[in-house]
Amino acid sequence: MKLDTKAIRYLTAEDWRVLTAVEMGSKNHEVVPTSLIAQISGLRGGSGVHRSISNLAKVDLIAKVKNAKYDGYRLTYGGLDYLALNTYRKRKAVYSVGNQIGVGKESDIYVVSDEKGVQRVLKIHRLGRISFRTVKANRDYLRNRSSGSWMYMSRLAAVKEFTFMQALRDNDFPVPEPLSQNRHTIVMSLIDAFPLRQISSVADPATLYAQLMAMILRLASFGLIHGDFNEFNILIEEKPKDQNADETKGHGSDAVTVNPILIDFPQMVSIDHPNAEMYFDRDVNCIKRFFERRFHFISDESGPTFSDARAELSKGGLKRLDVEVEASGFSKKMAKELEKYMGFVGATGDGQTDESQKQDDEEADEDTEEEDPSDKEIKDGVEDVSKQLNDQHGRAQQSSDTG
Ligand code: ADP
Ligand code: MG
Known part of the structure; x- marks a missing residue:
């Protein structure tokens, strides 16, 4: 859409x-x-x-x-998109909408700009769009459930993503800056970089590999597992090693620092999640597999393992972000609802192989011809926004010229 x-x-x-x-x-x-x-x-x-x-x-x-x-x-x-955009317009978070830069499995990504022309990214969550085949089999679960609606689930995903991005950013993780959140969307800073997926070679795969494994362990030390840590969700920023470095160093590849930036957080889980070990191993193995295939790099060291991760956590001294996030807007109840939904639709993130992904999409396309679920089951798509809407009501009267 x-x-x-x-x-x-x-x-x-x-x-x-x-x-x-x-x-x-x-x-x-x-x-x-x-x-x-x-x-x-x-x-x-x-x-x-x-x-x-x-x-x-x-x-x-x-x-x-x-x-x-x-x-x-x-x-x-x-x-719903228009209502969110109108809210951003009033907040001065978004002034104009530019090109679409990404079509995720369950999201659309646009470059937008604020009033000063500064570019940002608008991510619109569209849960249920692709995974319709599986959903159909579980129609009973979604039917007649206030919390089962597509729009409500998309909103949960947006709230979750924004809350985690804030917590990560506050603790110096390399993630985009979360700028604003409304309904099923978020606005964040634009990262001027390509996904690892599009990088054909790096000067020093070992260093990048070590950086990524360190990031997975650092997340664990704060009680978190990304859950979709793969070449699509890591943007690679390349920066001159030292802007003021003397000329003699030249512009060889070793004059460049490679900065991985992590994105895409709707599926993050706590390290205490019942399936935490599976998620952790999957994150680690995604990177291992990609480095082997793309860069022919295999690390001498095995792991890290889930027990390494738990060991990081038990060193203590750091905040538990999984706990903090729960307290700051994305409650356990919301987490459960979203997870249940994701489980039902088989949302496995974009870490699937191209083959299986393509097949899934084709099958889903066939089914969607019948009816479009994203526009169908939307009741109770909105919750807890009444206050905001009332504000809008009040202002709508005065803003007839800007409407
Ligand atoms: P999805 O949940 O659908 O996978 P992502 O958040 O991973 O969505 O974004 C999809 C793609 O959009 C990314 O692979 C990346 O290319 C681009 N993208 C997302 N966020 C940003 C950002 N803040 N800056 C630059 N590109 C981004
Ligand atoms: Mg992604």
Whole structure:
């Protein structure tokens, strides 16, 4: 699903109020009755509501639901995208949206810029998009579950990712700077680097390998396992070793420092997770396998093993970020819900082999022709945003010129 921002400039303040009303109504209604939309938007009585509804439906921000017992609408992913962008606009976090730079398995990545033209990255979580085949088999789990909706799960993934990125950044891990979070999206700093996946050779594979293993162990020393630590989620920044180094050193490859930056955190787990050892070993082995294949590098040292990781932890003295994160916005309950969902849809991150990934995608594509789940099961896609929405309501009145 593409983010098409063309229509955003043409929405009136009333359109925004109606869109917001559909979102709020979705909290308790799979299909939001037109009368409820009118009531929540506070535009009752006029033809304005109907005009706005038809404007929004025309640009696919809401969709009319046929065959329902009553006349109603549901929010689409596009509508949710617009609401998030509008919030960022008000916060001055995003001014314009540029190119799409990534299509992950369950996300879309865009370069955006703030009012001063500084480039940033907008990550839009779209859980359930690809993994539909597996989901179909588990439709019962998702049906009639308030927390089973695609939009709600995408929001959980965004909140989780942002919370972990903040905790990691605060503890000097090389990760993007988390800038803002709203609904199913986050805004972070743009890293001017390519994923390891696209790097054909490095001057010193042993050093980079050691850096990555050290990072895995350092995460463990704070109680964390990345869970998707692979060549797609490590960006390689190359910087001159010393900007002021004297000329005699020349510009050979050894004049360059290689900085791995870690991204993509929705699947991070605590080192106390029941499957922690499996996740830890998988992270380590992904890197081993990649270094062997790509750089023909095999380390002399075996490991690190999970017991090495636990040993790091037991040295103590460091914060437990798994515990801290739980207390700071991404609760155990949220973690459970997201994990359950990810387990059901078989979300294994982007560490899968190309072959199996391709096959999965093709099969998923066939199935999605039947119906688009991402736009279908969205009830209760929004939670705990009422306050924010009320604020928007208040402001919508005054901002008719900016809407
Ligand atoms: P997914 O969860 O879908 O795998 P990622 O967070 O891994 O999404 O991002 C997908 C791709 O987008 C990355 O491989 C990288 O190329 C690019 N990307 C993501 N975040 C950034 C960033 N902050 N700066 C630069 N590129 C990024
Ligand atoms: Mg990724």
